[in-house]
Amino acid sequence: MSYYDAEQIGIRCTLMRGGTSKGVYLHEHDLPPAGGERDALLLRMMGTPDVMQIDGLGGTHLVTSKIAIIGPATVEGADVDYTFAQAELDKPVIDYSGNCGNISAGVGPFAVDAGLVRPEEPFTEVRIHNTNTSKIMIAKVPVHQGRAKVKGDFAIAGVPGTGAEIFMDYRLTAGAKTGKVLPTGNRTDMLKLESGQDLEVTICDVANTIVFCRAEDIGLRGDEGPEEINHDHGLVQRLREIRGKAAERIGYASSWTKVDEESPFLPFVVFVSEPSAYKTLNGQPTEAKDMDFKARLIFMNRCHESMAGTGSMCIAAASRVPDSIVNQAMGNGAAEKETLSIGHPSGVMHVVVKTRKANNEAGMEIEALGFGRTARRIMEGTVFVPTGGGY
Known part of the structure; x- marks a missing residue:
């Protein structure tokens, strides 16, 4: 975090589209520790609460009012930690209770381009520890000349054009919040x-x-x-x-x-x-x-x-x-x-x-x-x- 003057704080950020969502990607060590101070900063950064989010980076829809906080891995078997934060539109709420799969798709490319993982061609596997659910996802990121590839022929509904496919492996996320596939023990x-x-x-x-x-x-x-x-x-x-x-x-x-x-x-x-x-x-x-x-x-x-x-x-x-x-x-x-x-x-x-x-x-x-x-x-x-x- 860098103080540019007495009235505003400047924080480095990356705006990324991940899947069919768009969010602000931040380095964890640029932010205050988790808690009320961080939440207040994120709310002001996104322009929440305000349905137009006119004074921040939010895009007036929940799918464009998302935040990814990336830092060093804190668990064995992971390359990076990733915390997802959902900013509400009209309420002063930053929610951490779940994960966003679309925003998750941007974490691997972000980690490659930010030098948080060693790039390997043609694919770099990034093991992502999602702190919201304490589960590990694996992103298979296409890489060219040490950077995450952008161009490709893979299309997804809801996004114009095509791009390089990032395969997200979620097989380790069963029982993400409750520890059980069926929290009540019943199929219905x-x-x-x-x-x-x-x-x-x-x-x-x-x-x-x-x-x-x-x-x-x-x-x-x-x-x-x-x-x-x-x-x-x-x-x-x-x-x-x-x-x-x-x-x-x-x-x-x-x-x-x-x-x-x-x-x-x-x-x-x-x-x-x-x-x-x-x-x-x-x-x-x-x-x-x-x-x-x-x-x-x-x-x-x-x-x-x-x-x-x-x-x-x-x-x-x-x-x-x-x-x-x-x-x-x-x-x-x-x-x-x-x-x-x-x-x-x-x-x-x-x-x-x-x-x-x-x-x-x-x-x-x-x-x-x-x-x-x-x-x-x-x-x-x-x-x-x-x-x-x-x-």
Whole structure:
């Protein structure tokens, strides 16, 4: 951290797109220690709270209001530590309870370009210790002339053009927060909603914790987009209740009504439905034959514009749990494929999942779990933060 004058602090930062998210990547030793002082600095840096984030680096959407803090590894078997921070938009909240798979995709390239790992060509494997979940992810980063490659022919739905594929290996993230793939020990549970409805759900914890339900059970088609969902106040409150009831069930919140205060990030809510044709956010047609099912992910009470990387990993794992909500939504034969195709608001995401039958609660064990992303450094420089903000 460098003081440039009496009124502002200058901190080096890198703005990166990771997958379908964008965030500020920071060196841990440039920041105050974890705690209130750091949080106050990050809030001011992002321009939160303000839905426009006009006085900071945030981009007015949750997917562009993310932070990655990178430092030396503190556990054996890792190359770097990575802490994910989600800045809220309209509330003074910095949340560390979960990870972001898309932002994770930028950590390997950042570490290579910042000299935190020794580059090897054509690929450098970066073992990333995510401090939020205490799990290790492995990023296979394409490298050329000692730098992370940017150009390539790999495309992901929700990002224009193509780039160099970074494969993210998540097979070590089962039980990310609770230590169990199925935190309740059940493949499905019933949540009693305030309306009196008994809603069948699956609560799964791989990469991040998600409560799954069927779109039709909450009065939806399954092909709704973010605008349709986010502007429906009644629906948002219903999804918040589902999230809160699941959070209370697994001990993330003392009461479902306190979920936004006690666990604002996790669990996500995902509602799934069978394959069907729909148009993406960009108006492009997506055909039923291109997907195994549709999924819409809700985090911090807003619909994700595409699909969270960690969300896709939990979805993929849940799809292999016999009789789970996700497993029931899949088309014929999808449970046997090693590439799962998830229809989301921006298109279709393809993930790798391979499991074997096991005599446990989930009925399976994970052998392979991962997905391809692209990432790109957009800007490197100094972000200025006014002094006097509690840091």
